[in-house]
Amino acid sequence: MKPLTQGLVARDLCFSYDGRRTTIVDWSAVLAPGQVTAITGASGSGKSTLLYLLGLMLTPGSGSVLIDGERVDTLGDTQRAALRSELFGFVFQDAARDATRTVADNVTEPVLYRRGDRKAASGRVPALLAAFGVDVPVDRRPGQVSGGQAQRIALCRALIGEPSIVLADEPTGNLDPESSAVVLGALRQHARDGGVVAIVTHSDAVAASCDQEIRL
Numbered sequence: 001m002k003p004l005t006q007g008l009v010a011r012d013l014c015f016s017y018d019g020r021r022t023t024i025v026d027w028s029a030v031l032a033p034g035q036v037t038a039i040t041g042a043s044g045s046g047k048s049t050l051l052y053l054l055g056l057m058l059t060p061g062s063g064s065v066l067i068d069g070e071r072v073d074t075l076g077d078t079q080r081a082a083l084r085s086e087l088f089g090f091v092f093q094d095a096a097r098d099a100t101r102t103v104a105d106n107v108t109e110p111v112l113y114r115r116g117d118r119k120a121a122s123g124r125v126p127a128l129l130a131a132f133g134v135d136v137p138v139d140r141r142p143g144q145v146s147g148g149q150a151q152r153i154a155l156c157r158a159l160i161g162e163p164s165i166v167l168a169d170e171p172t173g174n175l176d177p178e179s180s181a182v183v184l185g186a187l188r189q190h191a192r193d194g195g196v197v198a199i200v201t202h203s204d205a206v207a208a209s210c211d212q213e214i215r216l
């Protein structure tokens with residue numbers, strides 16, 4: 001993992017999808033290395049939108065996003081894409097991945113984008129899946145696994161490249177308490193190893209277990 005010193009900082013972010021209704025209004029936060037931040041709020045309050053802004057997939061109307069003090073929201077598409085593959089791991093709400101590719105290929109895909117050693121990464125997939133309690137053959141396709149398994153496979157995909165920043169949208173949404181604890185434990189460990197971790201959650205218990213909670 002490339003260690004960050006200051007982490008991910010958002011300053012006065014504003015965003016509107018249509019130019020009329022403002023979804024994110026003057027949002028500021030410091031997501032420090034070593035900490036798990038919970039982003040909470042009512043349905044439709046803009047939590048996923050915020051993750052897209054922090055993950056450099058959407059551009060704020062005003063305000064700024066900084067990584068270790070460097071402004072990154074103003075970079076061009078190519079540079080933002082490069083930063084995304086170099087520094088970020090994502091878990092999206094729709095955990096179903098590319099249905100035409102195997103579980104192993106889905107998990108190792110981010111390594112390919114980073115020009116990493118995919119063969120070595122493939123070798124780590126069975127152990128990673130096992131650590132998350134996903135007992136499926138690695139040549140299965142995402143359509144052939146359960147929702148909860150798909151969610152944990154998505155987490156393996158997010159973590160395999162040891163990204164400095166993990167942004168996870170409802171990573172425990174489909175999981176039973178035991179699997180939730182495993183997933184949260186892995187995210188906490190990732191933060192302890194120096195990562196920035198932010199998770200969107202509707203669960204008060206999950207939010208309470210995080211280092212900071214930011215409510216939208």
Ligand SMILES: Nc1ncnc2c1ncn2[C@@H]1O[C@H](COP(=O)(O)OP(=O)(O)OP(=O)(O)O)[C@@H](O)[C@H]1O
Nearest residue numbers: 017018023041042043044045046047048049050093
């Ligand atoms: N692509 C889009 N175009 C236009 N409006 C959108 C788009 N995506 C989301 N919205 C709207 O922006 C608002 C915030 O949506 P968002 O998905 O960020 O909320 P959320 O807090 O993550 O919701 P939930 O908890 O239900 O997942 C909602 O009113 C939603 O309808």
